[in-house]
Amino acid sequence: MHSSKHIIGSKNNELSGKKICLCITGSVAAVRSVELARELMRRGAEVFCVMSEAASRLIGPDLMHWATGNPVVCGLTGECEHISLCGEVPEKVDAVLIAPCTANTIGKIACGIDDTSVTTVASTALGSKIPIIVVPAMHASIYANPFVAENIGRLKKNGIIVVEPHISDGKAKLPETGEIVDECVRATRTHDLEGAKVLVTAGATREFIDDIRFISNPGTGRMGIAIAREAWLRGADVTVVAGHVEIPIPRYLNAVYVESVHEMFNEVKKRAPEVDIVVLSASAGDFVVEKRFGGKACSERKICLELTPAPKISNEIKKWNPKAKLILFKAESGVGDAELLHIAKKKMEECAADLIVANDVKREGAGFGSETNEVLLIQKDGRTEKMRALKTEIAKKAIEYVLVGLHGFAVGR
Known part of the structure; x- marks a missing residue:
């Protein structure tokens, strides 16, 4: 077993036995990917990382290999990585988390385009009915673009969970890591209180x-x-x-x-x-x-x-x-x-x-x-x-x- 996997379940077992595919796209927020992967693992998950070409220019695949203890998919090969992760196979993952997710990737998923490793994984997961969680990260002006908003609406309409970003400093930033991981926990849990x-x-x-x-x-x-x-x-x-x-x-x-x-x-x-x-x-x-008392009561009596x-x-x-x-x-x-x-x-x-x-x-x-x-x-x-x-x-x-x-x-x- 890879030494990095010793942290699996060290915090709790909320994701015990679950496999999460962490997809990273070309946003500078990719620098938080190690933190996110490790928190998923500490709560019990096995994490498999898929990176777009743009993401791999921001952080190295070797870093994510170390963080997760699993080889990183940076491009699709004859191994059909998208199928082994998200196809109709017994060992498929339990959820796909795309964080950070750029406006470009959001638009491609909304239009059914799968010309990158990340979008092909998303396309396959949609067909296999695997829960998908998308966490946008971009400049606030891009996030406010009506076409981006329309594309996000299309994702939601088709059952994709969209975690709203935190807006500050003119940026649509990733929320707290714990909030993102909570969304993964919810996506993989039985909803016995659905509708309540x-x-x-x-x-x-x-x-x-x-x-x-x-x-x-x-x-x-x-x-x-x-x-x-x-x-x-x-x-x-x-x-x-x-x-x-x-x-x-x-x-x-x-x-x-x-x-x-x-x-x-x-x-x-x-x-x-x-x-x-x-x-x-x-x-x-x-x-x-x-x-x-009105005002401040006198403390001397x-x-x-x-x-x-x-x-x-x-x-x-x-x-x-x-x-x-x-x-x-x-x-x-x-x-x-x-x-x-x-x-x-x-x-x-x-x-x-x-x-x-x-x-x-x-x-x-x-x-x-x-x-x-x-x-x-x-x-x-x-x-x-x-x-x-x-x-x-x-x-x-x-x-x-x-x-x-x-x-x-x-x-x-």
Whole structure:
């Protein structure tokens, strides 16, 4: 085995057993190809690289051979490389990623022209119904060309996934590497939530005392974003209503930002009647400031704050949408498993939830901001599972429990 392949699966197994054909065209963004290939591999994929002649003038094929551990295709030969990669053969790849993709290559694919190694691979993959992900990279003025936009529209119409570039400095640039790889993960996953609309709350709300100071909590949004991402990977249309979050929300998730618990309440109320699944994972405040000071309150004298209970979003979901599947998250502090289970079940009954995920934030590796958590997953019928894992793995488990409950439940009404 090539020494470069030792990194395969070192980060996670999201792409374990998957083969990805990474096609590189003649954009200067090709300098990010090594980073992209290695991230695909770290998530478990075997990567095979195909380069256009223009791309091979920007970065050497030997570099990509080293990066992937596999020979690089720079031109088609009697070996019929396009067929072995993307033809109707048992060992064909699971997805084709064209990144960066120039306007020239976009136009050729849109018109069925396959006169380069990359366009012939794309043509073959389309015929074999292999998912294709295209990531444009070019000057912004070229990207704004109406003919280029029309060609991109034709790609989308024919089922090709187009990842929108990041526009800055007059350039249409490749998005973050993680976002591109997430698109590959989604393209190779089973879409068991296809057509479902999912609403997720995430992050911490803030209740301002004056124009500067506020009451909040240490919620980071990590768990909510993980579960929103998992639902998206499974094909769902996901909206995140987010308070303060400390990690970026991926562009592929529809994000609505709020500040106070009242704002979060109103945004969820507006959207809940139209969704199939509601996940309340935000650290929404339990109290609101009765009377907010104007300007900045003087710090040299004692002040008295009156706090009143905040409205409970969880108590209203089934009133707004009785058919929605409801996942709750319940955080406690300094309690044992028996008490945590008792508190969670009581909350579950009050809200008619379908699943509740409960945790004690005092436990090591299970508090706010941690990448891991220790939780009790409690189903509607009382079955309970204790789990200590990465929050991404807990997100998968929570979605899987809800999928079981979706038997006979029509999504995408």
